[in-house]
Amino acid sequence: MLINWFTVGAQLLNFLILVWLMKRFLYRPILDAIDAREERIAAELADAAAKQAEAEQARETFRDKNTALDQQRATLLSQAAQTAEVERRRLLDEARDAADSLSAKRREALSQEQERLSEELVQRTRDEVFAIARKALADLACAGLDARMCEVFVQRLQDLDSATRDELVSTLTPGSDPVLVSSAFDLPPPQRRAIQVALADLFAAEIQVRFETAAQLINGIELSVNGRKLGWSIADYLTAMEKSVGELLTVPAVADAEPDTAHDAESTPPAAEASTAAGPPERSESEQRG
Amino acid sequence: MPLSPDEIVFWQWGIVQLNATIVYTWLLMLFLAVGAKLITRRLATGLTRSRWQNLLEIIVTAIEKQIEEVGLSHPRTYLDFLGTLFLFVATASLFTVVPGYQPPTGSLSTTVALALCVFVAVPLFGIAEQGLASYLKSYIQPTFIMLPFNLISELSRTLALAVRLFGNMMSGAMIIGILLSITPFVFPIVMTLLGLLTGMVQAYIFSILAAVYIAAATRVRAKSRDPDAGASPEQQPG
Numbered sequence: 001m002l003i004n005w006f007t008v009g010a011q012l013l014n015f016l017i018l019v020w021l022m023k024r025f026l027y028r029p030i031l032d033a034i035d036a037r038e039e040r041i042a043a044e045l046a047d048a049a050a051k052q053a054e055a056e057q058a059r060e061t062f063r064d065k066n067t068a069l070d071q072q073r074a075t076l077l078s079q080a081a082q083t084a085e086v087e088r089r090r091l092l093d094e095a096r097d098a099a100d101s102l103s104a105k106r107r108e109a110l111s112q113e114q115e116r117l118s119e120e121l122v123q124r125t126r127d128e129v130f131a132i133a134r135k136a137l138a139d140l141a142c143a144g145l146d147a148r149m150c151e152v153f154v155q156r157l158q159d160l161d162s163a164t165r166d167e168l169v170s171t172l173t174p175g176s177d178p179v180l181v182s183s184a185f186d187l188p189p190p191q192r193r194a195i196q197v198a199l200a201d202l203f204a205a206e207i208q209v210r211f212e213t214a215a216q217l218i219n220g221i222e223l224s225v226n227g228r229k230l231g232w233s234i235a236d237y238l239t240a241m242e243k244s245v246g247e248l249l250t251v252p253a254v255a256d257a258e259p260d261t262a263h264d265a266e267s268t269p270p271a272a273e274a275s276t277a278a279g280p281p282e283r284s285e286s287e288q289r290g
Numbered sequence: 291m292p293l294s295p296d297e298i299v300f301w302q303w304g305i306v307q308l309n310a311t312i313v314y315t316w317l318l319m320l321f322l323a324v325g326a327k328l329i330t331r332r333l334a335t336g337l338t339r340s341r342w343q344n345l346l347e348i349i350v351t352a353i354e355k356q357i358e359e360v361g362l363s364h365p366r367t368y369l370d371f372l373g374t375l376f377l378f379v380a381t382a383s384l385f386t387v388v389p390g391y392q393p394p395t396g397s398l399s400t401t402v403a404l405a406l407c408v409f410v411a412v413p414l415f416g417i418a419e420q421g422l423a424s425y426l427k428s429y430i431q432p433t434f435i436m437l438p439f440n441l442i443s444e445l446s447r448t449l450a451l452a453v454r455l456f457g458n459m460m461s462g463a464m465i466i467g468i469l470l471s472i473t474p475f476v477f478p479i480v481m482t483l484l485g486l487l488t489g490m491v492q493a494y495i496f497s498i499l500a501a502v503y504i505a506a507a508t509r510v511r512a513k514s515r516d517p518d519a520g521a522s523p524e525q526q527p528g
Contacts, residue, residue: 002296002399003399003402004296004307004399006306007296007309007400008399009403010312010315011312011399011400011404012403012406014312014315014319014403015374015378015403015407016407018374019371021319021322021323022323026326026330027373030330030347031366031369033333033335033343033347034347034350037335040335040336041337
């Protein structure tokens, strides 16, 4: 007999036990593990989806904020640029004005200094020139020259026009001081006599003459009658010449300052010229006028 | 050589005997239970898991999927029974590679026991699913004339289950035994491989047929609820 009924029963029991064992040790744990994993994956997926949605929302928010910030920044930048431009212009104008005033002051000071220097130079030149001339003439003065000078003086007395002569005569009142004749050197007696003769001719009377030596006359003779003077002297020439030269030099000294100022205006740097294109010529003209 | 491991008796006391069938069944049960226990002792629920856990998960989910494909809508209800059927029969034939091993399924007593389990389980699941009256009513469908035929069908298919598995397993063991005596080299190995394949196929057939019977018993109400639920897979392979 192929079927052993005890074995059949035993195997039936064995199989049922095996079913329980498998259920206990295999299917339940495995299925639970799978379920747990699936739950976990589902939870993670849901979590990820939630996070993604959150991230999406955050991204949207950030994008909006970014756009707003960009706009704000652009506005602020343009405002700042405008403010900076205005400020720049203001500063430039200020700087230009300051530079202009400084330049004007400098030019004024320069021109004053130049003027002063020029005057001083002219003065000194003139003094030196006349000092030299005086010295040279003083060195050259001698008796021969005095004699000639005396002749010239006498000649002049004789050549006096009638008006001057009348005037001189009228000043010489009787009982007045003697007529004073000043000369650089002591006049020798012949010449004194010649002068006395000439004076007698002039006043048509015998008058008292007093002779005096005056070194400041250099070479010359001077006649003084009651405060009126008549004479000839190189010093007179020099004084007249000094006067005329002084007049000549004072006029060119002022005229010289004008070309110098114009030159200064031309020598200003190109940049300054460019930045103040309209300004300098007008000012230089005004300065020239001033 | 013995036709069935039942004939190898280690110990006997009256009707109670300890034969190779029972002993090898215990060994298989021990192997399956200890193996399952060892692997499932530390299960990972995370995304990374051990390869043994992976193997068991593959096996369990494959069985579950097969049950579902047969037409049972709640595979986990039947997983314990059908899965254990498959694993027991498959493991029994897998161990034929071990020399001296006698598959318990090569004993008609074992296959009859398994078939009896199916024979009892089918109406139990059927009644649990659709109630006693409805289940009994299915025997007289479409008419009461079908009642004897349905009953004969119940018995004959149980017998067929038992005999089919027994025949295949026994023949495999017999062929290997005979070949070992004729051509001891190489050829028995080929036949062992063929036996392994046959054993796997038989395990599959046995459990699938049990699933189909259960599906047929639980399907009536589902069919009445949903006419498009598909035809009864009442086919008998092998």
